[in-house]
Amino acid sequence: xxxxxxxxxxxxxxxxxxxxxxxxxxxxxxxxxxxxxxxxxxxxxxxxxxxxxxxxxxxxxxxxxxxxxxxxxxxxxxxxxxxxxxxxxxxxxxxxxxxxxxxxxxxxxxxxxxxxxxxxxxxxxxxxxxxxxxxxxxxxxxxxxxxxxxxxxxxxxxxxxxxxxxxxxxxxxxxxxxxxxxxxxxxxxxxxxxxxxxxxxxxxxxxxxxxxxxxxxxxxxxxxxxxxxxxxxxxxxxxxxxxxxxxxxxxxxxxxxxxxxxxxxxxxxxxxxxxxxxxxxxxxxxxxxxxxxxxxxxxxxxxxxxxxxxxxxxxxxxxxxx
Numbered sequence: 001x002x003x004x005x006x007x008x009x010x011x012x013x014x015x016x017x018x019x020x021x022x023x024x025x026x027x028x029x030x031x032x033x034x035x036x037x038x039x040x041x042x043x044x045x046x047x048x049x050x051x052x053x054x055x056x057x058x059x060x061x062x063x064x065x066x067x068x069x070x071x072x073x074x075x076x077x078x079x080x081x082x083x084x085x086x087x088x089x090x091x092x093x094x095x096x097x098x099x100x101x102x103x104x105x106x107x108x109x110x111x112x113x114x115x116x117x118x119x120x121x122x123x124x125x126x127x128x129x130x131x132x133x134x135x136x137x138x139x140x141x142x143x144x145x146x147x148x149x150x151x152x153x154x155x156x157x158x159x160x161x162x163x164x165x166x167x168x169x170x171x172x173x174x175x176x177x178x179x180x181x182x183x184x185x186x187x188x189x190x191x192x193x194x195x196x197x198x199x200x201x202x203x204x205x206x207x208x209x210x211x212x213x214x215x216x217x218x219x220x221x222x223x224x225x226x227x228x229x230x231x232x233x234x235x236x237x238x239x240x241x242x243x244x245x246x247x248x249x250x251x252x253x254x255x256x257x258x259x260x261x262x263x264x265x266x267x268x269x270x271x272x273x274x275x276x277x278x279x280x281x282x283x284x285x286x287x288x289x290x291x292x293x294x295x296x297x298x299x300x301x302x303x304x305x306x307x308x309x310x311x312x313x314x315x316x317x318x319x320x321x322x
Contacts (some may be wrong), residue, residue, distance in 0.1 A: 005180040005293045013147070015206050016249040016281070017159075017230040022239055022260070026281035033268040033283075039064035042118050043266060046070040046154065047126030049080035051234035052173060058121060060090040060266060068117065068124070069096045070109075078145075085225070101124040102148035103316035110157035119161045121266050124151045124172040130238035130287035131197030135188060138316070141189035141208050143197065147204035148188070152211060153311040159219060167272065168222045171265045172212055174279070176228040177287075178205035179319055182295040185304045206295075209279055210302050211309075216277025223272045225265045227280040284309030 015021060043060050047053040048069035057067050061084050069084075071077035074097050081095050097110045113119075127147050135143040140149065155170055162168040181202045187193075188207075190200045212226040231237070235253035237244070264283050265271045278285040289295045 005290060005295070010018070017228070017253075018021040018248070019253045019257065020251070021273045022230055022253050022257045025284070026257075026260075028036070029283060030270070033270050034059075034063075034264055036267050036269075037064050038267050039201070040066075041120040042066045042068065042289050043121045043123065044068040044070060044113075044119055044158070045123045045125055046098075049077045051075065051236055051255055052229050052232060052258045052262065053123075053125040054084070055255040056125065056262045056266070057093075058087060058255070059259065059263045061085075061090040061093060062278060063267060064090065065267075066092040066094070068096060068113075068119075070096045070098050071127075072097070072099045073181050094245060097131035097187070097319050100154065101128070101137065101140070101142055101145040101193050103140075103145070103149060103312065106153045107148075107157060108318045110154060111303065114158070114161050117161075118165065119158060120165045120167065121169045121171070122155060122158055122162065123262060123266060124155060124170070125262070126150065127173065127201075127204075127236070129130065129197055129236070131240065133195040140202075141191070141199045143204055144189050147201065148207045148211075149309060149312055151208060153313045155211075155215065155302070156310075156313060162222050169266060169272070170212075170215065170222060170224045171262055172208050172224075173262060174208045174226045174228055175202065175205040176230075176281070178209055179290050179293070179295070181206040183207065183210055183297040183301055183305065185301050185308065188305075188308060201240075207305060210297070210305055212279075213277045214302060216275075220276075223276045225271065225278055225280055227261050227265060228286075229258035229261065231254070 043065050045053050045057045049071040081093050085093050099105050118130045130142045136142055136145050138171050141174055183206050212224045216224040223307050230253045232255055234255055261280050261283050279288045
């Protein structure tokens with residue numbers, strides 16, 4: 001059925017995920033939803049030095065929010081911070097250098113952050129698509145370490161901080177590519193068979209959808225959501241998918257269009273009127289499975305994912321100095 005899933009997803013993508021899809025959907029947006037002042041609220045955005053992360057951080061800063069940029073590269077991050085401050089006039093922009101593929105580093109950051117800051121909204125945007133199987137210094141497959149385990153550890157480590165606040169939210173930037181993948185808990189680090197970076201990334205994005213659904217059930221006073229930004233023209237797309245970019249570059253969304261639903265989920269009062277745990281595209285909840293695609297998982301597989309990630313998380317927490 002994989003050929004069917006891939007074909008349906010691509011046709012759907014041409015129709016909905018491109019710039020014209022955004023322009024069509026945005027005719028139904030209510031501008032007032034995001035015309036809000038969020039001064040006094042604290043937002044943490046990972047992967048915030050470029051692309052959708054930076055566009056999101058900029059829009060939140062423009063509305064008065066305190067924004068914590070979590071980035072891997074110090075030089076690029078400092079440039080991005082300066083640009084956001086200049087563009088928005090908001091001085092409450094803070095920079096944290098963290099490699100989201102390094103679980104010990106995430107734990108150290110989260111423990112320090114909890115002692116020094118408050119947090120209303122966590123935006124898990126950092127991600128990677130490595131096209132050859134590459135291991136981190138901890139022996140973790142790089143895509144899994146960044147997209148899945150990093151997202152899991154950062155979120156669970158900051159939940160106690162979020163629990164203290166009214167109207168706390170967690171938004172995770174996933175991808176429509178996850179529609180072609182069924183959760184596979186037997187090979188989380190893609191060690192079996194031929195390695196296909198695009199499909200590994202899509203599997204990680206399916207895992208993020210499952211995480212969001214599971215967190216929503218377990219933490220009722222935090223609003224969780226996961227979203228697909230559409231196909232946007234970002235540095236990550238250009239570097240990780242050069243062939244796709246060349247074919248589609250004239251049809252791709254802008255970074256701001258890709259970030260629109262993230263911003264809406266982070267600041268709009270309308271977003272939290274909808275149930276926690278849903279998957280969004282262009283400000284609307286959408287199905288997490290294609291019709292007839294056989295991508296549904298048994299509950300025990302979803303529980304197994306959570307158990308394995310928690311085991312990894314605790315292992316790296318216990319070996320994290322400080």
